[in-house]
Amino acid sequence: MDNDKLNAVRRAKKRFAEIVPKDVEVAGIGIAMTQGDPALKVNLRKQPSNPDALPRTVDGVPVIYDVVGTIVPR
Known part of the structure; x- marks a missing residue:
């Protein structure tokens, strides 16, 4: 994986936390692959309004967004 692209996703992860609309319920933010390149993966508790x-x-x-619901420990 290209380190420059991976570092760009890491920076975008921090930036996303600053710009996400207040009413969006984020369960987690990570890194995923799309079309062979790293992307930001955002798990949501529910579909945003x-x-x-x-x-x-x-x-x-x-x-990339995915509605995963509430994450609870087992």
């Missing part, structure tokens, strides 16, 4: 308000990219890094 306005999904169009979610950024599709952050600083040029693609964002």
Whole structure:
């Protein structure tokens, strides 16, 4: 994996936490692969009321969303 691209995703991860709309319930943020490149993976607790308000990219890094529900320890 390209270290420059991976570092860009790490920076985008921090930036996403600053720009995510307040009403979006984020369960976790990580890194995933899309089309052979790293992307930001955002797990949501529930479908947001306005999904169009979610950024599709952050600083040029693609964002993948997945509604996973509430995560609880076992």
